[in-house]
Amino acid sequence: MIGIGDAWRSASQRIDRLDARLLVERVAGCTHADLIAHSARLLSAAQLATLEVLVRRRLGGEPLAYLLGSAGFYGLEFMVTPAVMIPRPETELLVDLALARVQSLPAPRILDLGTGSGVLAVTLGWKCPAAVLTAVDLSPAALAVASGNAAMHEVAINFLAGDWYAPLGEQRFDVIVANPPYVTHADPHLQQNGLPFEPQLALTDGVVGGDGLACIRDIVGSAAAHLRAGGWLLIEHGYQQAAAVRTLLCQAGLTEVASWRDLSAIERVSGGRLR
Structure with a gap:
């Protein structure tokens, strides 16, 4: 197991840094502030596996909105699927x-x-x-x-x-x-x-x-x-x-x-x- 900060840094070496951050926050169920303030918080093995799948999908070109399950529009957040x-x-x-x-x-x-x-x-x-x-x-x-x-x-x-x-x-x-x-x-x-x-x-x-x-x-x-x-x-x-x-x-x-x-x-x- 690794901390959410290390997971973000590792993912950022493979995909866009912002994309990596948003995926780590989604998997960890944390905010950006949590990611910064509690970077040593550990991800479980299941969470790491989920993150790896998401990073690979992003590397394959799948839009970030589908990976996150939501997208913004006119100041509101909307659920999106394929x-x-x-x-x-x-x-x-x-x-x-x-x-x-x-x-x-x-x-x-x-x-x-x-x-x-x-x-x-x-x-x-x-x-x-x-x-x-x-x-x-x-x-x-x-x-x-x-x-x-x-x-x-x-x-x-x-x-x-x-x-x-x-x-x-x-x-x-x-x-x-x-x-x-x-x-x-x-x-x-x-x-x-x-x-x-x-x-x-x-x-x-x-x-x-x-x-x-x-x-x-x-x-x-x-x-x-x-x-x-x-x-x-x-x-x-x-x-x-x-x-x-x-x-x-x-x-x-x-x-x-x-x-x-x-x-x-x-x-x-x-x-x-x-x-």
Whole structure:
């Protein structure tokens, strides 16, 4: 057996120092302050074995969030598993845009399409407690994670299983948000940065030779039938897709069509409004 400080130093020789620290803290059940102040505290043989497995998985490229079982988003902590995408900071722009459009409504109806881990729906409900929230996903495993996150943050959400608008009937909403699959099928980035470990169903529409916009076309094409008068559709997309998405929004009859840039100055979200 070795102390948690020595375990951290040993792991730091094989993986990133911060990653090593977070894994040791998770295995030891301690805080960063504990790690510094009580570095001689011993890890059991079982804990050392668990740490070794986690370090090897990280060396193999598995994202840290899956190893820790959680990830941060908009100041909140969310459970994540390989059944859902890991939330990205740039997606927080969708939250800001949606909140700005419902702040004057007493009980806004908000729809999150392809909810995944539920970060959009849960964060919107957390920031706007009066909102009436619905979230849809095709994956039962993803819905289970999202439901757990909603319960953890005490946000009431109506979760529905199905393909985009299919389970909604004639329901209409003040704001629809979506972070759909938009990476092209053969994009080399799908083999980098831990993406092979994330659900491909959430990353790419799988259309061989396609442009990555198949899901966005489905969402935009049927949005008018599910928006209230004056309601907004807001969609995250790829860094080179803003112009194409704006064209789709205009073709669908939406007005005030625009794109918004994330903190990296990339046009990350596009949207439009039903007259």
